[in-house]
Amino acid sequence: MIPALLPLFVGVPLLGAGLLVVVRGPLWVRRALLLAPSTAAMLGGAGLIWLTRDGTVYAHNVGLWQDGIAIPFVADVFSALMLWTTSLLALVCSLFAVATGDDRQSFFAPLVLVLTAGVSGALLTADIFNMFVFIEVMLLPSYGLLAMLGALGRLRAGRIYVTVNLLTSTIFLAGVALVYAAAGTVHLGELAGAAHESPMVAVGMGVVILALSIKAAVVPVHGWLTRTYPGASPAITALFSGLHTKVAIYAIYRLYALVFDGDAKFLWIGVVAFTLTMLIGVMGAVGENTTRSILVFHMISQIGYILLGVALFTELGLMAGIFYLIHHMIVKASLFLSTGAIEHTHGTGALDRLGGIARREPLIGLVFMGAALSLAGLPPFSGFVAKLSLVLAAVESQQWTVMAVMIAVSLITLMSMLKIWGGVFWGKEPPVAEPDDTSTAGANGGSVRTAAPPRIRTALILPGLMLTVATLCIGLGAELLLDLSAQAAANLLDTSTYVEAVLGR
């Protein structure tokens, strides 16, 4: 019964999107239709976490085709955790978009729903070609959302984004073709351990993982991310940061554990690439001077941390990586939303044109401060637990350089968070904040030129506040998420339950 409900994670948002295109009701009906599927997915995700917490794996053959022929949907505790977090972020970012009025744009709501459907599908599917299709389902609405809303450079950002992603998808497809040629199947259950045994499959899977690394913005293929995300509207940046790269990270974890069987031969490539990612990402942030571009560079650095979990491939490493992934999605979205609220109200995110916000608006200061400290890894926030367990994992694997880089990067992260804090929240208020351009100033476009600086509306602060409270709660009650991550890591290390569930034998 439960497995048969898995396709609903994809079906319900798609149905909602279809309805939103057709229904021309009053605004509250459309808003309800936008928020309801994400809420339902969040509840469903929570239920799935509860059901899979002991390591059970649920699989459903869509269309009830025979095992091995059908395209299965599979949920274990890792995908359940990801489903819950992605739907939480979709919900919170939609709330933020409702507050900024982005959702009044025609087709905003249906596009967001199609995006979440694609994300859920990519998280659940156990077939790499189907994963390609769902990643495309996720990307197509993103192209529209990126070019529809945002600052002056959004068309240029849109061009880079589409070009890079189409090329990456093509590479992914080439990898799928090579895997099919070598193994004769693209079914994850039958591919289990195949790359460990046959070098030909390993080459094909290597191409797939390369494509996923581009999508996850691993150094040296990270350049597209920093040039496109600052161009989108704040709500969209937060949504993309929470969903897109993280789906690619999830897929890298899953595929390396399942198809490569955690092969130790290739781990050094990951260790080198992801350590560089941490270092270069955080270095890039030092030279930036708007809030969002700093945060985007930090995202790259944090992606290095998350992926190190899979590069270490020990039980502790995987557990720490999964914990870090969940923590990071929440914290990063919180930072993007709180700085986005400032950017929306004041019309600019440039550090030298803002100031003194902490004195005037202590609440948003608290929201940002909490998330920033969590990102840098200070207790009592979730970032501390995440970093500590990752450092312990590196020590356990005797990767001393990696450990040193992790700690150094944390310090630089804290430094850049202080740079945003000093530029935006402390200091003197600039006499009159001139907006970058009228489109981001939105409804407040007229008022920013008046002498009194505009207040940030509570509705804009609330979404970020929710996520900062979430990171505090995860930090204080880390045991719960650590146990779930440990179970997810155990499932990745021993893939037999997954394979049995998918193949039905």
Next chain:
Amino acid sequence: MTLAITIAIMTAGGVYLMLQRGMVRIVLGLLLVGHAVNLLIMSAGGVFRRDMPLLQFGTALTAADPLPQAFVLTAIVIAFSIAIYMLTLAASGGDDDTEGNP
């Protein structure tokens, strides 16, 4: 062999076009690479068996592998829709140069 050479030439042409500045050329380059990958998928299924994998027209020994054909069909549709969108991006803004502000 013919298939391999065709794929190689299309990829080379596609990469060359993608490195140009004009958006339309980039789109054409991506289309070429996309088609090269489609041929790669076709070759992954083996090109020696060519009977229709349908009803009684072919046996399992002589029929072509239908799965790569389904893959290619899906991939073509996706690439087509994105290409249309990219051409829209190329047409919006002043010119199709990707360097300056569009």
